[in-house]
Amino acid sequence: MTSTPPTDYFFDAYNRDEIAYGTDPSACLAAYLKQTAGGGPARRRAIDLGAGAGRDTLALAAAGYEVESVDLSERGLARIEERASERDLGDRVRTRLADVRQVDFPAGHYDAVIATTVLDHIPAKDAELVWQRMCDSLNATGMLYVHVHTTEDPGSDQSPGNASPEPVSETAGAVVNYFRPNQLAALAVRESSKLRILRYEERLEWDYTHGPEHQHGKAILLAVRSGFHPPWFGQPAAFPRHES
Numbered sequence: 001m002t003s004t005p006p007t008d009y010f011f012d013a014y015n016r017d018e019i020a021y022g023t024d025p026s027a028c029l030a031a032y033l034k035q036t037a038g039g040g041p042a043r044r045r046a047i048d049l050g051a052g053a054g055r056d057t058l059a060l061a062a063a064g065y066e067v068e069s070v071d072l073s074e075r076g077l078a079r080i081e082e083r084a085s086e087r088d089l090g091d092r093v094r095t096r097l098a099d100v101r102q103v104d105f106p107a108g109h110y111d112a113v114i115a116t117t118v119l120d121h122i123p124a125k126d127a128e129l130v131w132q133r134m135c136d137s138l139n140a141t142g143m144l145y146v147h148v149h150t151t152e153d154p155g156s157d158q159s160p161g162n163a164s165p166e167p168v169s170e171t172a173g174a175v176v177n178y179f180r181p182n183q184l185a186a187l188a189v190r191e192s193s194k195l196r197i198l199r200y201e202e203r204l205e206w207d208y209t210h211g212p213e214h215q216h217g218k219a220i221l222l223a224v225r226s227g228f229h230p231p232w233f234g235q236p237a238a239f240p241r242h243e244s
Helices: 011-015 027-035 055-062 074-086 124-136 183-188
Strands: 044-049 065-071 093-097 110-116 138-149 195-207 214-225
Touching (some): 027 055, 027 138, 044 055, 055 065, 055 074, 055 093, 065 074, 074 093, 110 124, 138 183, 183 214
Parallel strands (some): 065 093
16 A cells, blocks of 8 residues: 555545545435435535545535535545546536635535535634635525534543543544534524524544544534525435325
8 A cells, every 4th residue: 555645644544445434425415415406506516625535525416516626635536536437427526635724715606515524624713714704605595514523522632522431533633623512503603604504413423434443523514595495304304205
């Protein structure tokens, strides 16, 4: 196996045959894409921040979005291009090697903004700025999906995670900004965010997709632009319509 380039922290995780974080999209995002399939404009734009090896990028592309995949891992972006080509989705995916703090977010431009474990990988002050840019970049029918690590994570330097006896992720060193309880929800309900929350959850989860098994503390947010009412029935759908 090729040695790890010093500038690519996640090289080994994405270079393995079994790619870190798996190939399935985030469950809540997958449910949203399924329930809103066929709606909205013919051309839909998405940006996947911290795209990793592309599990959410590929789901967005398969749902018809034109996706800009942003990450600091060259190996991760290469895996996205490989997997997009294998699935005949290459024409819908564009990769970009960049720090999310340097990304331009055109106002009202995106139908979907995805940020999975990104705002926790940059300092808190920077995360606040990037958050507002993300929100401002949503159009009138835009959707926002965010994951962050919380202080429940065993890798956290704060309570209760710092007292947890559970195993820590091999990539915990990349997390510099653990979110406190309700902190992500508080950002979402700010007047300046202009969002309407569809789903919010704080939970513990086990991760078997990379390195030795370990536990995470996560906060997960699914929101849409305030005033937008897509056909959302929950995840899982509480009372799904019978298939005809």
